[in-house]
Amino acid sequence: MANSIPLLQQAALVQDPGEHASIKLAHSIPVSNPGRHEVLVKLTCTGLCRSELRAVLAWGIYNSIIGHEGVGTVVKTGDEVPESLLGERVGVKWLYSACNECSVCKRGFPHNCAQQLNTGRHVPGTLQQYVITDARFLTHIPEGVADEIAAPLLCAGLTMVGALSKLDNELQAGDFIVISGSGGGLGHIGVQIAARMKNLRVIAVDSGEGKRALSLESGAEVFFDYRTEDVIARVHEYTGEGAHATIVVPGTEEALKMAPDLVRNMGFIVNVGLPRNDLRIPLSATLCTARGLTFIGSSVGTEDQLADLLKAAAAGKITPSIESFDFSDVPTLIEALKKDGITGRAVVTLPQ
Ligand SMILES: [Zn+2]
Ligand SMILES: [Zn+2]
Structure with missing residues (x-):
C-alpha cells in the first residue's frame, strides 16, 4: 500500500x-x-x-x-x-x-x-x-x-453531543430546550440528538424556510424565525415559564444576549459558538445571581x-x-x- x-x-x-x-x-x-x-x-x-x-x-x-x-x-x-x-x-x-x-x-x-x-x-x-x-x-x-x-x-456532532451532555444531570426527558442556529451544520444535528437521544422537547430558532424545514425534520416541535418573530415572547408563550435550557450555537452577540431571556429561573445557557476573542458575554451579573442562571462553555x-x-x-x-x-x-x-x-x-x- x-x-x-x-x-x-x-x-x-x-x-x-x-x-x-x-x-x-x-x-x-x-x-x-x-x-x-x-x-x-x-x-x-x-x-x-x-x-x-x-x-x-x-x-x-x-x-x-x-x-x-x-x-x-x-x-x-x-x-x-x-x-x-x-x-x-x-x-x-x-x-x-x-x-x-x-x-x-x-x-x-x-x-x-x-x-x-x-x-x-x-x-x-x-x-x-x-x-x-x-x-x-x-x-x-x-x-x-x-x-x-x-x-x-x-466536530459538529461531537460539539452538540458534548454540549447536551453538560445538561444530563440537570434536565429530564420532556424538558424544553431552545437551540439557536438550529438549521446550521451544528444546530440540526443538535436538534436530532436532543430530540431523539435525550428525549427533550426542542424549540428551534433560526431564519428562513430551508432552516425551518431542516429543524422540524430533525425533531424540533416548533420553529421560531428570529428575523420575523419576537423569539423571546414566542418561547414564553410556548413554554409558560421559559425553556429549561438553551444551547447558543451562533457566535453572535445577538444570540448570546437573547439567551438569558429564553430560559426560566435556574435555567442553563450552554455556549458552543466561537465569536471573536474580544466579544464578552452580554449577561447581567445581578440577573444571573437573582435568577440562579448557569452559563456553561462547551467545546467538542x-x-x-x-x-x-x-x-x-x-x-x-x-x-x-x-x-x-x-x-x-x-x-x-x-x-x-x-x-x-x-x-x-x-x-x-x-x-x-
Ligand atoms: Zn469544528
Ligand atoms: Zn492534558
Missing part, C-alpha cells in the same frame, strides 16, 4: 488570513511521513466547520491547511503504531493530541487539555488528500456509517460520546443533512460560510 502513496498531493491553502483572505488550490504539496505515534490517512472527504472562519479571518493563529472533519483510510503507520491499523477507516478531528498527564486529561476530558494540539491549527488540517494524525487520538468509524455522514459528526466532547453518536448514526437515528461540494468549490464555499448561506453541513469530496 505504501508504494502507491505519492510524494506530492493537492491541498487547499488559506492565503493572507484577514479581511482579504483567499483560498488557493495547490497541486504540489508534499505528503508527510508519520512520526512515531502517528499515521498517514488518505482522506475521501472532509466536513467544513463554520469555525474555520476564525482561521480565514485571522482571529487566531492557524495552519494554512484548515479542516478538522476528515474521513479516510490509514495508509501508513509510524514506528510505535500497530500495523493492524493499516486499511482502517478513521476520522480525523479537531483534537490532534493532548498531554494525557494533566488533571483535566486524567478526569477524561483531553479535549479540554491546556496543552492540546489541534488539527488545522497546530498541525495541517483535512483540506488535503493525505493528512498526518496521532494514532492515540483518532476515531474509528463503524460499519454502516458512510464517510460523508461520519465527517460532520466529528469525549471519544465515548463520539462513539455513541456514530453508533446512533449507524442505526439511522442521527442523520446529518449534508451538501456535497467538489474540492474545486472550496474557494467559493468559504464565501458561503461567511454569509451563513449553508443549510446543514458542507462536505467536500477530496480528489482520489
Whole structure:
C-alpha cells in the first residue's frame, strides 16, 4: 500500500488570513511521513466547520491547511503504531493530541487539555488528500456509517453531543430546550440528538424556510424565525415559564444576549459558538445571581460520546443533512460560510 502513496498531493491553502483572505488550490504539496505515534490517512472527504472562519479571518493563529472533519483510510503507520491499523477507516478531528498527564486529561476530558494540539491549527488540517494524525487520538468509524455522514459528526456532532451532555444531570426527558442556529451544520444535528437521544422537547430558532424545514425534520416541535418573530415572547408563550435550557450555537452577540431571556429561573445557557476573542458575554451579573442562571462553555466532547453518536448514526437515528461540494468549490464555499448561506453541513469530496 505504501508504494502507491505519492510524494506530492493537492491541498487547499488559506492565503493572507484577514479581511482579504483567499483560498488557493495547490497541486504540489508534499505528503508527510508519520512520526512515531502517528499515521498517514488518505482522506475521501472532509466536513467544513463554520469555525474555520476564525482561521480565514485571522482571529487566531492557524495552519494554512484548515479542516478538522476528515474521513479516510490509514495508509501508513509510524514506528510505535500497530500495523493492524493499516486499511482502517478513521476520522480525523479537531483534537490532534493532548498531554494525557494533566488533571483535566486524567478526569477524561483531553479535549479540554491546556496543552492540546489541534488539527488545522497546530498541525495541517483535512483540506488535503493525505493528512498526518496521532494514532492515540483518532476515531474509528463503524460499519454502516458512510464517510460523508461520519465527517460532520466529528466536530459538529461531537460539539452538540458534548454540549447536551453538560445538561444530563440537570434536565429530564420532556424538558424544553431552545437551540439557536438550529438549521446550521451544528444546530440540526443538535436538534436530532436532543430530540431523539435525550428525549427533550426542542424549540428551534433560526431564519428562513430551508432552516425551518431542516429543524422540524430533525425533531424540533416548533420553529421560531428570529428575523420575523419576537423569539423571546414566542418561547414564553410556548413554554409558560421559559425553556429549561438553551444551547447558543451562533457566535453572535445577538444570540448570546437573547439567551438569558429564553430560559426560566435556574435555567442553563450552554455556549458552543466561537465569536471573536474580544466579544464578552452580554449577561447581567445581578440577573444571573437573582435568577440562579448557569452559563456553561462547551467545546467538542469525549471519544465515548463520539462513539455513541456514530453508533446512533449507524442505526439511522442521527442523520446529518449534508451538501456535497467538489474540492474545486472550496474557494467559493468559504464565501458561503461567511454569509451563513449553508443549510446543514458542507462536505467536500477530496480528489482520489
Ligand atoms: Zn469544528
Ligand atoms: Zn492534558
